[in-house]
Amino acid sequence: MLGGKHILLGVTGGIAAYKTAELVRAFVKAGSRVKVIMTRNGSRFVTPLVLETLSGEKVCGDTFDLTYERDITHVTLAEWADITIIAPATANIMAKIAWGIADDLLSTTVIALKSPLLICPSMNTDMYKNPVVRRNMDQLKGLGYHLLEAKEGELACKTHGSGRLPPLEDIVEAAETVLTKKDLEGVNILVTAGPTQEPLDPVRYITNHSSGKMGYALALMAKRRGACVTLISGPVSIPVPAGVELVSVITAREMRDAVLSRLEGHQVIIKAAAVSDYRPAGFSQSKIKKGVKALTLELEPNPDIIAEVGRLKGHRILVGFAMETEHLLENARKKMAEKKMDIIVANDLSEPGAGFRHDTNAVRILDPEGGVESLPLMEKKEVADRILDRVVELLKRRKLG
Ligand code: PMT
Helix, strand or coil: CCCEEEEEEEEEHHHHHHHHHHHHHHHCCCCEEEEEEEEEHHHHHHHHHHHHHHHHHCCCCCCCCCCCCCCHHHHHHHHHCCCEEEEEHHHHHHHHCCCCCCCCCCHHHHHHCCCCCCEEECCCHHHHHHHHHHHHHHHHHHHHCCCCCCEEEEEECCCEEECCCCCHHHHHHHHHHCCCCCCCCCEEEEEEEEEECCCCCCCEEECCCCCCHHHHHHHHHHHHHCCEEEEEECCCCCCCCCCCEEEEECCCCHHHHHHHHHCCCCEEEECCCEEEEEECCCCCCCCCCCCCCCCCEEEECCCCCCHHHHCCCCEEEEEEECCCCCHHHHHHHHHHHHHCCCEEEECCCCCCCCCCCEEECCCCEECCCCCCCEEECCEEEHHHHHHHHHHHHHHHHHCCC
């Protein structure tokens, strides 16, 4: 999403300005073009030369500095930007924007903007809590500007409280979200992800290789597209996307209860979790001791969650996955029909880099009308977007039908 985008970064006078060097690097790495406007005080905390070197673009400061090329004015900068981000944003710049004051290049450019503005405040905690600052921030939100609240933590003035610039990855993610089309606004989506663990004794369990990456990518991309997302996840070690509600579970039976108790209120269910089909028939309260003889485990079937959802789903859209090592399409089609799925996503395990653990996947998307869309190896986030495109199509068709 950030690839090829024009990002105008406004840097104002706060100690967190030193972090903007890394922010510029992150955007450039994501394939964006970055131009920086610094206020006079901003350039006291980080030199324009640093940001100029990292962005590869002239840093702009004074509205009337005649040494700049003729086409760098507040109006051309505003037209150039796909998004403007002010980080760190001081109380002063927020007050100016809230009240329409245009007395330097940054505040003047903001008045000329037609594209979105993301404001990332950072300041001393008493300043951040000041009612005038809070009122200005509310006013900015009311005017439709995007505001990323500051974080709590240790501040440069050696106090602890809210006022820290949010982590750079949160700023990058907020920019991604602002730039993403909101075609799932108002849609509640439930995603399952990761493996389940089926305990055998206090120290052992049966599980599989799922990392949760595919399900978490679906949750993230659905959230960016405006959906309200509930993520029911087995044990994984990847961060939960900001703005997504997480429900943690361990076993298939816990996952079943979590899904079924939340069906109401969700229009779309996406089952990317790799659920253990079987669990140990008994649980040993103490660790099973090593012996010399072979040990036979008795397993009993777990509930088939997707089959139950298929029976109860009504008008909901149900997306399932298929993990097969042979006869992929035939088996996937059979699962889709038996479990009343609207779409099934078949992992193409013949492709290196597809399936469990990878950041990439290669899938075929099948529908009940016999359609097969084969996607080449791509990032799981991209696969997630393509699946969500199909969900959007189905939602539109159902509204029309
Ligand atoms: O997590 P990653 O490392 O990123 O890997 C992603 C993935 C390969 C796990 C994912 O893309 C995937 O394929 N998930 C489903 C794997 C699976 O369990 O496939 P299956 O063919 O056994 O199950 C078919 C469908 O039934 C799945 O939607 C599954 O969630 C669901 N199911 C399965 C068993 C069960 N008891 N209840 C279920 O709901």
